[in-house]
Amino acid sequence: MRLKNIIIITLFIFGSILLLFFAQKSMQNAQNEAIAKISSELLNELQNQERYAEDIGFVVLTTISENPKIVESLKKNDRNIAIKELNKLVTEYKKKTNIEKLKIHIHTADIKSFVRNWKLDKYGDDLSGFRKTIVKVHDTRESVFAFEIGRIGLTLRALLPIEDNGKYLGSIEFIQQFDQVPARFEKRGNQYLLLMDKAYLDIAKYLKNAPDVGNYKVSSKYFNKDFLKAAKKVDFKKLIKNKYYFTDKYMFIYKDILDVNGNVVGIHLLATPVKKVKIQIEHNQNSVLMFYTFGFIIILLFFLIVYFMNKK
Numbered sequence: 001m002r003l004k005n006i007i008i009i010t011l012f013i014f015g016s017i018l019l020l021f022f023a024q025k026s027m028q029n030a031q032n033e034a035i036a037k038i039s040s041e042l043l044n045e046l047q048n049q050e051r052y053a054e055d056i057g058f059v060v061l062t063t064i065s066e067n068p069k070i071v072e073s074l075k076k077n078d079r080n081i082a083i084k085e086l087n088k089l090v091t092e093y094k095k096k097t098n099i100e101k102l103k104i105h106i107h108t109a110d111i112k113s114f115v116r117n118w119k120l121d122k123y124g125d126d127l128s129g130f131r132k133t134i135v136k137v138h139d140t141r142e143s144v145f146a147f148e149i150g151r152i153g154l155t156l157r158a159l160l161p162i163e164d165n166g167k168y169l170g171s172i173e174f175i176q177q178f179d180q181v182p183a184r185f186e187k188r189g190n191q192y193l194l195l196m197d198k199a200y201l202d203i204a205k206y207l208k209n210a211p212d213v214g215n216y217k218v219s220s221k222y223f224n225k226d227f228l229k230a231a232k233k234v235d236f237k238k239l240i241k242n243k244y245y246f247t248d249k250y251m252f253i254y255k256d257i258l259d260v261n262g263n264v265v266g267i268h269l270l271a272t273p274v275k276k277v278k279i280q281i282e283h284n285q286n287s288v289l290m291f292y293t294f295g296f297i298i299i300l301l302f303f304l305i306v307y308f309m310n311k312k
Contacts, residue, residue, distance in 0.1 A: 034280040035244055039253045042190060042270040046255060049181050050156075054145045056099070057158025057174045064089060064104065065160045065172045074108065074162060074169040079115055079123065082106055086117045103175040107134050109168050130203070133157045133260045137171045146260040153204040153219035154178070154196045154257065154266055179222045189273065191227040191250065194220045196257075196266040216266060231269060251277045 064070055067089070073082035090102045106114040111128040127134050133144045137159045144159045156176040162169045178194050185192040195216035196204060210217045211228055214236040218228065230249050239245040245252045250271040257266040 034277065035251070038251065038272055038277055038280060039244060042253055042272060043255060045185065045188065045190070046181075046192070046268055046270060049178075049184060053156050053176050053178070054158060057145060057156070057176060058143065058160070060093070060099070060102065060104075061158055061160045061172055061174050065162050070106070070172070071162060071164050071169065074106070074114065075164060077108075082115045083117075083120060086115065090117060105173040105175065106162075106170060107173070108170045109138075111135060111138055114170060133159055134171055134173070136260050137161050138168075141168060144260055147257050147265065148259055149196065149200045149203050149265055150175075151204060151206050152177075153207045153210070153217070154194055177220065179220050182220065182223050185270070186224065189276070191224060191230075191271040193218060193223055193228070193231055193269040194257075194266070195269055197264070200265060213269070219266065227271070230271070234269075246274060246277075249274060 064086075067085060069081055069085035073079065073085070086104055086106075090104070093099050093102055102117065104115075104117045107127060108114045111126065111131070111134055113123045113125045113127060116122055131148070133146055133148050136142075136144050138161075141161050141163070143161070144157070146157060147154050148157045149155075156178060158174045158176070159171050161171050181194070182192045193213065195213055196207060196219040198212075198215055198217055201208060201217065204217070204219070207217045207219060210219065211223075212218075213228070213231045214234065227250075230247060231252070233247050234245055234252055239252055239254060243253060251274055252269060252271045254270065255268040256264045257268060259265050
């Protein structure tokens with residue numbers, strides 16, 4: 001065999017091995033890209049739900065915080081004015097919107113409870129020691145939207161300052177639970193759990209008997225019981241390390257829940273069926289396979305042409 005042909009065959013074998021190496025790497029990248037794409041879709045859906053809750057919170061609060069009667073009640077330290085006006089406003093919201101439960105809490109300038117519209121006989125308690133969101137509004141005079149732990153667990157708090165001609169009178173808060181989110185995820189074929197770190201059970205006393213998932217407590221009234229069983233199989237150390245985790249039924253991802261000071265107080269546990277992930281992986285890998293198959297054919301034809309030209 002002529003030396004040129006030996007070199008051509010050697011180069012072809014080397015090129016094929018190199019192509020196979022890159023093909024295998026690309027197949028792995030295709031899998032990672034599929035996981036990243038679906039993870040991004042889940043996180044975007046979560047962000048949409050948070051933004052929806054934030055929009056509702058501040059639309060409601062802006063109207064109430066600027067209400068002359070509410071401002072007057074704080075200026076005069078007259079709870080009756082605020083109670084009467086809140087009752088009127090809550091009734092109007094129930095008639096005109098889909099918001100059924102409005103939990104409004106007004107606080108004084110010295111960070112004490114002024115009016116809880118769902119518990120009128122509880123007021124005057126000092127909130128400065130444990131209500132970080134209220135302290136933040138007091139210190140910055142700015143709006144706050146964040147998860148915070150209370151007796152019933154993790155709830156979303158939207159807060160606005162109440163001022164009169166530049167004078168700080170106090171703040172107002174709209175408390176929302178994240179209970180509708182699991183059902184909204186299910187409608188899209190996905191799953192969701194709101195999980196609070198067990199370290200905060202001394203505050204969230206009502207979650208003492210809530211279901212356990214790893215080192216967390218389920219912090220919502222509604223959840224899918226079958227999905228809860230699947231979530232109990234998650235190895236959270238691997239989930240946190242790899243950013244995703246597969247069981248026989250689901251691919252799980254998560255997002256840390258931060259309080260207003262940036263402390264991790266729990267996680268959003270998100271999941272999608274494994275079948276959906278496999279379909280996306282296969283789609284990505286088929287594209288890669290077609291690309292490298294075409295590339296191999298081109299290389300093969302090139303070397304065959306060169307080989308036979310050198311045989312003449």
